[in-house]
Amino acid sequence: MKSLRTLLTIALSLTATVALAVGPSPAPMKQKEVLSVGFVKVGHLAPMLMLEEELKKLNIEVKRAEFVRYADARTALLSGSVDVSAVGPGDLAIVAAQGSKNLIGLTGVGSSNKFLVVRKGVKIDEWGDINGKKIAIAPGSAVWFQWAMTLIEKNIPYTSFSPVNVQGGGTAFVQAMKRGDIDAMVLWEPFESQAVAEGDAYFATKLDYSQSRSVGAELGMLAASGEAMATKKELVRRFLWAYLKVEEQLAKNNDQFADAYSKYTGLPLNVTKESAKIIKLGGVLNKEQVGRLAEAAFKQGIVQKDVTKEAAELYDDSMAKEIKK
Template sequence: MSKSWIWRLGVAVALLTGIVVSASAFGRPGAGGGAQGASGPTVRIGWVPAASWTPWASLKAEGVNVELVPFKSSNDSLTALANGSIQMAPVGYNNVAALLTDSDPKIRFVSGISEHGSVFIARRGSGITTWADLKGKRIASVRGSTQYVNLATAMQNHGVDLNKDATFVNMQGFSDLNFALQRGDVDAISTFPPLSGQAVAGGQGVEVPEIQAGMYDGSFTVASGILAADDFLTDHPDQAERVLRAFTTRFEELSADPEKWARTYSALTGVAEEKSLVDALRKQYIKPALRMDEKAIRSVPEVLTRLDIIKRDTGDELAGRLDYTLLSKVTGRSAAELGKGK
């Protein structure tokens, strides 16, 4: 494939699916499900330490031993799900859309978790206040990420081409963006909270209201959902339900209290960014979302195809992996209310 991060993901999954841990490994010491505990088998759930996934990382499920497994990226979590070493994890819709171009992983989205998540930050003194000001500027992000896609698509929508009218600077990781901005190597970045808040608090970056207001123009607002392995859902429905019920309870609790959300994230990660996280939640830079809006999710691979990030539109395959059954059961809402067919 033309984009190296997608190629690496495909190779990793292809290699690992040859040694898939079977459903019988769930709950057995040394296998994908972990050891049998006093309150039942261990369910291994993955997460990337992102602020938007705080309710997932802090859930407490009755009758289930939950082991939280950290990963560096959604792609890493997705690979672990495909090879059976974890049972559930938040994953970006864009990551699954890319994987589906070449693979048929046995996985299903069982809930939404977040929307939005992209924040544009200009270097202080760069003179960027409008979309037109982006022409001739050096703009950095991580190619293929949701933040890259949102910015590139929005720029097209506003008559500016990220790769022709500006100079795109590709970074290997999001933490590198703030350093580049601080050094003056770039004029702007497309990133996510709390890194965006750190750039502003540090004095090197500023928000640009006009650009932020249009960050999703022509693009998608949906970001990620809770992904689960098919065999886990089929063979251990009670455990899956307990975990998802605990997640939705925690989700509603933290969504109603931005300060508690921020404190919980800081406690999980040691990152003292409570003020900027509260601000990001209130401005909906991070937008909690349990619903899985099928129409919006179908638009993700369409946008990726248009930008030549993936080689074909996998909208039908992605929509086919939206399973509303469990979320409907734990919330008491119908599949239609949760976004099916919308």
């Protein structure tokens, strides 16, 4: 006979599973509506691939806007040129520091380990091995913030390596590595796995910079403009339901995730299959983490005033929690 503790553990496990399941579809809108959606072509946002099809069933037409960077999506949300989009978790601190409330975080989208990507032939096995190495970074990016805060928490001087600032998308990093211009790079998927899959690099698995207390492992955040939350809340709710439904489906099937990832980003399936093994779909962000991000951003001079409280107040995942019954 199972012990009481075992039965209780099973019961709690089942309860947690039920609590995380996406609830039934909301009713279609009574008349056709239009929602402007920002698309950022990165793997952890692969659920976006099937978003339009799902929203069409709910009588919502999607007006697309594509962005290369989270920063561009953030600007579009603040200006009201898009209603919803994905942005970086740290963007709430930037928005709050600007004195704006026109961007509301809704939920995280996924997490993964972040290993330094090292050029073949270069030896970086331990943190001490980064001394003097040329490491490509994208200053101000979400992954750069993860990297910088990890170094601080490990008491490793930022000056211990030679930073190479790379502008533009991830392709520029991959090309720099192919040319041998850099020894390693702090990057995002799918470009990390692309460099590894093409034989130019390897993951330094002992150098994981995703676990800093200040930044955490969250890869992105779905957000709505304040205006959309005020005037199109039911459309935003249906957008969020559709995204979470597809996310739940892809999270259960890694092959399906890799296929959607490939179609969404345009990358070869052999690349996305490797990248999909690393990414865990489903947000890990919460108000407390947003607050820690904002505090760290202030201490490091990324924002010029302490907006820990204000940034946390801009994160409202109550709608996502209602959808996940």
